[in-house]
Amino acid sequence: MNYRLTVNGRAAEVDVPGGTPLSDVLRDHLHLRGTKVSCGTGRCGSCTVRLGDRAVASCLLPVALAEAEPVTTVEGLSAPDGPLHPVQEAMVSCHGVQCGACTPGMVMTLSTFLDTTADPDAGQVREALTGNLCRCTGYHTIVDAALTAAAATRTPREDRP
Amino acid sequence: MTALSEPAARAVPATGAVGRSIPRPDAEAKVRGAAVYTVDLAEAGMLHAAVLRAELSAARITRLDTSAAAGLPGVHAVVTGADAPALSGMLVVKDQTVFAIDTVRYAGEPIAAVAAETPEQAAAALAAIELELEPLDPVVDLDAAVAPDARLIHPGWADYAAPVDGFRSGNIAWDARLEKGTDEEWSAAFAAAHRVVSDEFRVPRQHQTPLEPHACVARYTTGRYTVHTSTQFPHSVRSRTAELLGIRPSAVRVLVPTVGGGFGGKLDAMLEPMACLLARRSGRPVRLVNSRAEELATAGPRENAVLRLRTAVDAEGRILAQEADVLTDNGANSSGETVICAGLPALALGSTYRIPLARYRTRVVYTNTAPTAAFRGVGGPYVVFAQESHLDHVARALGVDRRELRLRNVLRPGEAMVNGQALDDPILIEALESVERRAPWDRERPATPGKLRGKAVVPLTWLTNPGPGEASVSLSDDGTVLVTTAATEIGTGAIQTGVRQIVAERLGVHVDDVLVSTPDTDAAGFDNGAQGSRTTYGAGNAAGEAAGELREQILRTAADMLEAAETDLEIAGDVVQVAGSPGASVTLAAVSAAAMWSSGPLSATGRFVAQPPEFDAGCVIGGLFSTINATSSHAHAAEVEVDPDTGEVTVLTYVVAQDVGRAINPAMIVGQVNGAVAQGVGYALYEDLRIGPDGRVLDRNLETYRIPTALDVPPIDLEILENPLPTGPYGAKGVAEPPIVPVAAVLACAVSDAIGVTVTDLPLSPFAVLAALRANRR
Numbered sequence: 045m046n047y048r049l050t051v052n053g054r055a056a057e058v059d060v061p062g063g064t065p066l067s068d069v070l071r072d073h074l075h076l077r078g079t080k081v082s083c084g085t086g087r088c089g090s091c092t093v094r095l096g097d098r099a100v101a102s103c104l105l106p107v108a109l110a111e112a113e114p115v116t117t118v119e120g121l122s123a124p125d126g127p128l129h130p131v132q133e134a135m136v137s138c139h140g141v142q143c144g145a146c147t148p149g150m151v152m153t154l155s156t157f158l159d160t161t162a163d164p165d166a167g168q169v170r171e172a173l174t175g176n177l178c179r180c181t182g183y184h185t186i187v188d189a190a191l192t193a194a195a196a197t198r199t200p201r202e203d204r205p
Numbered sequence: 206m207t208a209l210s211e212p213a214a215r216a217v218p219a220t221g222a223v224g225r226s227i228p229r230p231d232a233e234a235k236v237r238g239a240a241v242y243t244v245d246l247a248e249a250g251m252l253h254a255a256v257l258r259a260e261l262s263a264a265r266i267t268r269l270d271t272s273a274a275a276g277l278p279g280v281h282a283v284v285t286g287a288d289a290p291a292l293s294g295m296l297v298v299k300d301q302t303v304f305a306i307d308t309v310r311y312a313g314e315p316i317a318a319v320a321a322e323t324p325e326q327a328a329a330a331l332a333a334i335e336l337e338l339e340p341l342d343p344v345v346d347l348d349a350a351v352a353p354d355a356r357l358i359h360p361g362w363a364d365y366a367a368p369v370d371g372f373r374s375g376n377i378a379w380d381a382r383l384e385k386g387t388d389e390e391w392s393a394a395f396a397a398a399h400r401v402v403s404d405e406f407r408v409p410r411q412h413q414t415p416l417e418p419h420a421c422v423a424r425y426t427t428g429r430y431t432v433h434t435s436t437q438f439p440h441s442v443r444s445r446t447a448e449l450l451g452i453r454p455s456a457v458r459v460l461v462p463t464v465g466g467g468f469g470g471k472l473d474a475m476l477e478p479m480a481c482l483l484a485r486r487s488g489r490p491v492r493l494v495n496s497r498a499e500e501l502a503t504a505g506p507r508e509n510a511v512l513r514l515r516t517a518v519d520a521e522g523r524i525l526a527q528e529a530d531v532l533t534d535n536g537a538n539s540s541g542e543t544v545i546c547a548g549l550p551a552l553a554l555g556s557t558y559r560i561p562l563a564r565y566r567t568r569v570v571y572t573n574t575a576p577t578a579a580f581r582g583v584g585g586p587y588v589v590f591a592q593e594s595h596l597d598h599v600a601r602a603l604g605v606d607r608r609e610l611r612l613r614n615v616l617r618p619g620e621a622m623v624n625g626q627a628l629d630d631p632i633l634i635e636a637l638e639s640v641e642r643r644a645p646w647d648r649e650r651p652a653t654p655g656k657l658r659g660k661a662v663v664p665l666t667w668l669t670n671p672g673p674g675e676a677s678v679s680l681s682d683d684g685t686v687l688v689t690t691a692a693t694e695i696g697t698g699a700i701q702t703g704v705r706q707i708v709a710e711r712l713g714v715h716v717d718d719v720l721v722s723t724p725d726t727d728a729a730g731f732d733n734g735a736q737g738s739r740t741t742y743g744a745g746n747a748a749g750e751a752a753g754e755l756r757e758q759i760l761r762t763a764a765d766m767l768e769a770a771e772t773d774l775e776i777a778g779d780v781v782q783v784a785g786s787p788g789a790s791v792t793l794a795a796v797s798a799a800a801m802w803s804s805g806p807l808s809a810t811g812r813f814v815a816q817p818p819e820f821d822a823g824c825v826i827g828g829l830f831s832t833i834n835a836t837s838s839h840a841h842a843a844e845v846e847v848d849p850d851t852g853e854v855t856v857l858t859y860v861v862a863q864d865v866g867r868a869i870n871p872a873m874i875v876g877q878v879n880g881a882v883a884q885g886v887g888y889a890l891y892e893d894l895r896i897g898p899d900g901r902v903l904d905r906n907l908e909t910y911r912i913p914t915a916l917d918v919p920p921i922d923l924e925i926l927e928n929p930l931p932t933g934p935y936g937a938k939g940v941a942e943p944p945i946v947p948v949a950a951v952l953a954c955a956v957s958d959a960i961g962v963t964v965t966d967l968p969l970s971p972f973a974v975l976a977a978l979r980a981n982r983r
């Protein structure tokens with residue numbers, strides 16, 4: 045079957061069985077390997093991408109259901125040679141990254157979450173992160189990064205110190 | 206020995222690289238999704254491999270026919286035990302083959318592997334392999350396995366090679382003892398004891414669960430294998446793959462892309478030998494990646510164990526003599542570190558407290574279960590859980606305050622640990638005082654209505670892996686510095702920040718100008734791997750020594766160029782200048798160019814291995830390591846609440862004091878402590894890789910094998926203590942491993958305090974806590 049997707053603003057067409065997980069299409073057909081597949085069963089969140097304005101586990105999403113809305117992966121969150129998205133920037137500066145295997149999923153979950161929750165508290169961030177497992181950091185610095193990114197996003201770039 | 210820690214070297218930080226919380230330079234690639242992990246690799250013509258694994262945990266193979274599978278479309282190679290008969294083992298007992306040959310010893314053991322053009326074709330080929338198994342009775346329980354009538358899992362055990370003999374028999378893969386004191390002293394101590402307390406503790410398996418599973422891509426050309434793999438220890442993969450394939454180690458080249466976590470689970474060859482065999486047979490690159498289910502069922506976890514402790518104490522709670530009988534589960538073979546760590550329980554029992562007389566025995570036991578392996582802290586977390594819970598039992602039995610009991614027994618500077626090794630610079634008391642300042646023991650805070658509240662405090666001496674390592678440092682044409690090493694960045698920041706900061710500091714250059722190669726066993730010499738907190742310490746020492754020598758070469762060349770004395774020169778960023786007159790300077794790029802056609806390119810190699818401390822060799826019998834290297838002092842304290850209706854445990858406060866020697870990068874240390882405490886909370890409260898009565902792993906996904914989420918990790922209040930180690934780079938000691946070691950102990954002791962009864966089993970699941978409460982009421 046042929047499927048037409050919009051991924052990171054580009055049109056893409058793939059010929060795969062309709063039940064193929066979106067994560068496989070992204071990684072194996074479109075060569076977007078920033079999206080990781082750590083469990084394949086919807087528990088770890090490392091495969092999180094944005095579908096329209098929602099964060100979804102792409103390992104559970106059949107490609108046939110991804111046609112209707114644009115897909116954004118971690119590679120599409122900021123231009124490859126452009127400045128980082130505020131969440132990416134804060135993950136670096138707050139030391140929210142260790143091995144990095146969870147990081148693309150964390151970044152996609154948090155950037156989507158902050159779009160609808162501009163001024164979260166730490167508890168809300170933790171709730172938002174329950175679908176994303178990290179085995180390295182103990183999460184505290186990732187929560188810091190989310191709060192830092194939220195504050196940075198609320199402050200226009202030119203007003204930041 | 207490196208001169209790094211000499212005061213002169215430490216006193217003049219030219220750039221201040223050491224001690225700064227610089228962000229890790231690999232973070233940007235990781236947040237962009239641009240970092241390339243082994244699971245992301247693809248090569249032209251690459252085949253996909255899959256492994257046929259035994260469904261039963263004990264069986265005889267009565268038929269194995271792969272001919273139908275080999276003829277299926279897209280299938281390029283099928284390999285079995287007939288292709289790899291050689292025996293190997295992790296450093297000690299050589300009792301492992303790549304595939305089961307004739308006998309299946311654990312569920313999940315590889316039987317055959319295939320390589321095909323697509324994963325679907327590989328799966329079809331597995332289904333077409335004809336395998337018949339005749340079941341045997343699985344041996345699963347540790348006590349049953351060591352009983353005299355137990356079925357032997359390796360009937361040919363006596364024929365296996367081992368470095369020393371006399372410490373194995375039947376289902377006992379290794380038997381290590383530590384004995385201190387004569388029989389007369391022993392009987393006298395028990396006769397004089399005010400009280401003798403006994404306990405039995407049981408702990409389950411804990412799985413490392415790195416988010417990137419084991420994965421590799423192997424190629425074969427003209428007699429050599431090239432393997433890209435996700436490992437913590439490339440030279441171990443090289444030598445173990447070679448031994449399992451019956452070839453020499455130099456025929457295997459190991460390269461390591463970005464590693465998505467390890468925690469001890471990636472120290473050994475696992476998939477690489479199978480991928481190599483398939484690559485050779487097919488002539489194509491072969492990719493092999495564990496599914497999460499394979500990862501949980503077959504990638505060696507922290508071992509389960511049974512610990513029996515008996516301690517004689519005086520009326521004040523001072524330990525007079527202690528006996529321990531520890532059974533640890535090796536699983537079906539010695540492919541993990543469980544045998545090499547057989548000596549650890551004795552050392553962990555006797556390195557924090559004064560143990561005048563000891564009879565410690567650890568037996569590593571074969572069972573029909575997946576082999577066990579290293580996980581951060583190896584046996585430490587359960588040994589310390591048992592010791593501390595037992596000491597709390599002693600305190601309750603005597604009516605002595607639990608913190609006071611620890612103060613009476615904890616080792617002071619100059620005293621010897623149980624192996625007779627002097628504890629040079631313990632600051633256990635300072636560590637206890639640090640947590641006391643932040644969480645006063647006598648502070649009574651009322652429990653939430655309906656809840657039970659408990660607290661605990663635990664001191665700890667821990668070690669740094671002493672293993673050897675080598676690193677080279679060279680000055681590039683543009684004045685930057687390149688470190689070439691097989692030491693591996695697995696996410697801790699030890700290479701990306703620690704080693705780079707040490708090299709920058711030693712040279713006086715900017716840390717941004719220090720680049721580190723990725724591991725390639727053809728390009729870099731031996732390094733003992735990212736284990737036992739050793740990378741910043743061991744690789745840092747080696748790279749630091751090399752940087753010191755390179756610095757001399759640079760100054761010699763610059764002295765000629767500037768017509769100045771070497772002793773008047775200093776490196777400051779990207780120039781060499783005459784100290785005090787910055788006008789007279791040459792760039793490092795110019796130094797590199799000048800050296801090129803005079804002395805030749807500038808480079809140096811450094812090396813390090815820790816020298817073993819003196820100890821009482823007479824007391825250790827069969828221990829494969831007998832001393833504790835580069836000790837550090839720690840204290841953890843926690844306050845918990847238990848809901849007596851649901852059994853749920855909530856960690857209210859968690860306080861840590863950790864002696865790091867010297868903090869090379871404080872932010873990375875915070876990251877290691879946070880991550881280790883989180884893993885310890887998981888181990889204490891719910892991680893339990895369950896083994897069924899038939900020996901099969903029951904937890905095959907992350908729904909049932911639950912690791913901590915963002916809602917589960919308590920706030921962690923850390924004070925970093927700096928107690929420099931004379932032989933560490935700038936005084937640094939190992940950091941990453943120790944903070945997991947006391948966590949289960951402190952949480953179990955706090956829960957015991959809350960519910961008034963010693964908890965003897967981990968994890969402290971709601972069911973276990975309710976059961977303990979009910980037993981106490983009866």
Ligand code: FES
Pocket residue numbers: 080081082083084085086087088089090091092101102103104
């Ligand atoms: S890979 Fe999709 S949730 Fe784990």
Ligand code: FES
Pocket residue numbers: 140141142143144145146147177178179180181416465466696
């Ligand atoms: S940084 Fe390693 S899993 Fe999150």
